[in-house]
Amino acid sequence: MVSELINNHSVANYAVFGNPVEHSKSPQIHKLFAKQTGVSLEYHAIKVPTDKLMPYIELFFLEGGRGLNITVPFKEDVCSLCTTLTQRAKTSGSVNTILFDDKMNIQGDTTDGQGLLNDLIGNHSIQLEDKSILILGAGGTVKSILESLSNIMTKEIIVVNRTVSRAKALEGKFDKKSNIKAYSYSELPNYPFDIIINGTSLSLSEELPPISKRNIKENTFCYDLMYSDKGTIFTKWAIENGALEAVDGLGMLVEQAAESFMFWHGNKPDTKSVIKVLRDSK
Numbered sequence: 520m521v522s523e524l525i526n527n528h529s530v531a532n533y534a535v536f537g538n539p540v541e542h543s544k545s546p547q548i549h550k551l552f553a554k555q556t557g558v559s560l561e562y563h564a565i566k567v568p569t570d571k572l573m574p575y576i577e578l579f580f581l582e583g584g585r586g587l588n589i590t591v592p593f594k595e596d597v598c599s600l601c602t603t604l605t606q607r608a609k610t611s612g613s614v615n616t617i618l619f620d621d622k623m624n625i626q627g628d629t630t631d632g633q634g635l636l637n638d639l640i641g642n643h644s645i646q647l648e649d650k651s652i653l654i655l656g657a658g659g660t661v662k663s664i665l666e667s668l669s670n671i672m673t674k675e676i677i678v679v680n681r682t683v684s685r686a687k688a689l690e691g692k693f694d695k696k697s698n699i700k701a702y703s704y705s706e707l708p709n710y711p712f713d714i715i716i717n718g719t720s721l722s723l724s725e726e727l728p729p730i731s732k733r734n735i736k737e738n739t740f741c742y743d744l745m746y747s748d749k750g751t752i753f754t755k756w757a758i759e760n761g762a763l764e765a766v767d768g769l770g771m772l773v774e775q776a777a778e779s780f781m782f783w784h785g786n787k788p789d790t791k792s793v794i795k796v797l798r799d800s801k
């Protein structure tokens with residue numbers, strides 16, 4: 520029965536659960552980390568029916584699973600299934616990493632926000648202090664990002680979302696000094712930002728968020744959480760409309776995976792070499 524539910528992956532002791540998940544690069548990344556650090560692991564991508572998250576988690580653990588990454592669309596739902604949450608997971612209400620301990624506890628963490636910061640600061644030398652930041656989207660990943668950004672003295676953070684109530688709910692949620700303001704797309708101010716982060720899933724369907732080129736100035740840095748071999752529709756639009764630089768989310772993907780690896784195994788792998796392998800394998 521267990522094998523029926525989790526297909527042929529019952530030997531995996533680590534996996535990513537999502538739907539869709541077929542094109543995930545997480546198995547490749549964690550295998551590269553394992554080789555680099557000498558950790559022995561199996562890691563698979565497992566597609567979970569949207570109404571079967573808890574049974575899949577339980578069965579994965581009973582089959583000897585040790586840890587999971589959680590991706591779209593489960594990051595928010597999984598919080599209530601965890602026995603304990605790290606402070607950043609609790610504050611953000613988003614979990615992308617879980618660890619099973621020997622007492623059958625499920626520990627939840629979120630590494631997306633720290634992964635983005637590590638990529639922006641460590642790999643792209645972006646300074647966030649005193650910067651005006653526009654964030655598009657208010658989903659599970661954006662919550663984790665806001666939790667991490669709220670520890671930095673930015674000038675302002677504006678969140679804009681199709682469902683404006685989801686963005687408004689984030690206004691008072693984090694440290695007050697982070698100065699988060701929420702708008703609908705039609706209310707978004709027309710002035711330019713230092714940094715624009717596309718945290719929507721629109722690039723997956725080759726669609727652009729409805730923002731204006733007036734939100735871009737000559738030194739605006741744009742970031743799309745989505746990654747693509749040839750750049751995303753958003754990074755191309757940003758450059759065509761005057762941004763200084765626009766990058767995709769491959770670096771964040773590797774950085775958040777490294778934070779998850781650290782949560783599970785206690786050691787942090789080198790990320791730059793893994794990002795290079797993934798970029799070169801395009």
Ligand code: NDP
Pocket residue numbers: 590591592594631634655656657658659660661680681682683685718719720721722723728744745746768769771772773775
């Ligand atoms: P969610 O489903 O939680 O959130 C999706 C967001 O996109 C919501 O804000 C939603 O708005 C918005 N959106 C969806 N469709 C539209 C539309 N037609 N018009 C306007 N807004 C829209 O997803 P996640 O937060 O988990 O993921 C978001 C993106 O980030 C995905 O593309 C994912 O692949 C990527 N990602 C990248 C990572 C990396 O490491 N590089 C890590 C994690 C995620 P609404 O609230 O109105 O529905």
